Each structure stands twice: as C-alpha cells, then as structure tokens.
Amino acid sequence: AQSVTQPDIHITVSEGASLELRCNYSYGATPYLFWYVQSPGQGLQLLLKYFSGDTLVQGIKGFEAEFKRSQSSFNLRKPSVHWSDAAEYFCAVGGFLNYGGATNKLIFGTGTLLAVQP
Amino acid sequence: NAGVTQTPKFQVLKTGQSMTLQCAQDMNHNSMYWYRQDPGMGLRLIYYSASEGTTDKGEVPNGYNVSRLNKREFSLRLESAAPSQTSVYFCASSDRDRGKTEAFFGQGTRLTVV
Numbered sequence: 352a353q354s355v356t357q358p359d360i361h362i363t364v365s366e367g368a369s370l371e372l373r374c375n376y377s378y379g380a381t382p383y384l385f386w387y388v389q390s391p392g393q394g395l396q397l398l399l400k401y402f403s404g405d406t407l408v409q410g411i412k413g414f415e416a417e418f419k420r421s422q423s424s425f426n427l428r429k430p431s432v433h434w435s436d437a438a439e440y441f442c443a444v445g446g447f448l449n450y451g452g453a454t455n456k457l458i459f460g461t462g463t464l465l466a467v468q469p
Numbered sequence: 470n471a472g473v474t475q476t477p478k479f480q481v482l483k484t485g486q487s488m489t490l491q492c493a494q495d496m497n498h499n500s501m502y503w504y505r506q507d508p509g510m511g512l513r514l515i516y517y518s519a520s521e522g523t524t525d526k527g528e529v530p531n532g533y534n535v536s537r538l539n540k541r542e543f544s545l546r547l548e549s550a551a552p553s554q555t556s557v558y559f560c561a562s563s564d565r566d567r568g569k570t571e572a573f574f575g576q577g578t579r580l581t582v583v
Contacts, residue, residue, distance in 0.1 A: 394576045396574075397571060
C-alpha cells in the first residue's frame with residue numbers, strides 16, 4: 352500500500368540553525384514527491400516538488416530536498432532557519448501506479464510541526 | 470486570479486443537520502479533491518474527481534457525498550452531520566498531466582459539529 356511517513360511529529364530548532372525534516376515513502380511506481388507548508392489557520396502552500404532528473408531540488412523560501420531512491424526518502428532541508436519558518440510541514444507522494452491505473456491522488460504524511468526558538 | 474476558493478470559512482452545525490461545502494477553482498484544472506485534516510493524522514482524502522463528470526471515493530468517504538457540478542466546482546455534502554466530522558476541510562485542484570499532481574489548496578473550512 353502507498354504511504355508516507357514523517358517520523359518527527361514535533362521539532363524545535365534555534366533561529367539560524369540548520370533544519371532537516373524527514374520523509375519516507377512507500378509507493379509502487381516512480382513517485383512524484385512534494386513538500387507543503389501550512390502556517391497556522393492557512394491552507395497548504397507548495398514548497399517544492401520532485402518529478403524526475405536532478406535528485407536535489409530547490410524550492411521557495413530557501414528550502415531544498417533530496418530524493419534518495421535507495422532509501423525511499425525525500426528529506427527537506429534548510430541551512431539557516433528563520434522565525435517565520437515556524438509552521439507545519441507535510442510531505443506527499445503521487446503519480447502513476449504500476450497496475451496501469453493513473454491516479455491523481457496525493458497521499459500525505461501526518462506532518463511535522465516546526466517551532467523556532469529565538 | 471483567486472486560485473481555489475472555499476465557502477464558508479467557518480461553520481457550526483448541530484448533530485443531524487446537513488450542509489454543503491462549496492469549492493471553486495479558476496485555474497482550468499481537471500482534477501479536484503476534498504481532504505479533511507485532523508490533529509496528528511495529516512490530510513486524508515475524502516473524495517476526488519479526476520475530471521468533470523467523474524467522482525471516486527478516497528480514504529474516508531463515509532458520511533459524505535460530492536458533486537462535480539462543472540469543471541470549476543466541486544461540492545462536499547454532509548447529509549447528517551456527526552461530531553466525528555468536526556474537522557478542517559480543504560479543497561484542492563490539480564492539472565492532470567501524466568500524474569504530475571501538484572495540487573493547489575483552498576484556505577479551508579473549519580467545521581464544528583456539536
């Protein structure tokens with residue numbers, strides 16, 4: 352079955368420190384991978400996406416993510432966190448499935464809540 | 470260009486009441502989705518519509534119905550609301566392009582069932 356795991360429910364980092372949010376997926380085909388961010392009371396905003404090609408992808412707000420097929424991972428990173436990065440982050444996977452059915456469904460992880468200390 | 474617009478933003482219902490959540494997108498997307506978001510559970514797909522005229526169940530469809538009124542609009546109906554349906558509901562849309570399913574989300578509807 353398809354699934355996305357975000358093992359860290361809550362992370363606290365100091366402003367200026369580096370950040371890595373983990374995401375592992377299980378998917379029966381070439382995955383399309385996404386990271387979304389949700390600020391309190393807001394909808395979800397796309398940070399970055401991976402479809403194919405270079406496994407290191409750059410996104411908005413200084414975020415990047417690396418696709419590692421061997422580890423079934425798509426971890427999100429930022430070298431220096433700002434207080435405005437405090438939010439909830441969701442990893443998601445979608446794409447065609449092996450058994451011939453195309454799907455547009457996205458499967459989301461349970462999210463990682465990021466707190467930033469001054 | 471508004472993107473995905475959901476109405477209402479907030480709603481309180483009594484158990485057993487019915488209501489319809491409205492969603493419209495102006496990006497000419499083929500696919501539309503309804504998710505619910507609950508603490509610690511991420512987003513779970515309720516129903517989706519891959520294209521105009523088609524709808525399919527997602528992960529948690531019980532207690533809900535949907536209508537893909539046209540290409541722009543996708544509504545979610547609760548026929549008899551239950552407290553377990555207290556949640557934040559998000560509508561999303563995406564342009565079907567060989568599975569490149571980047572989705573655009575509305576601002577959400579916070580529903581409380583008492």
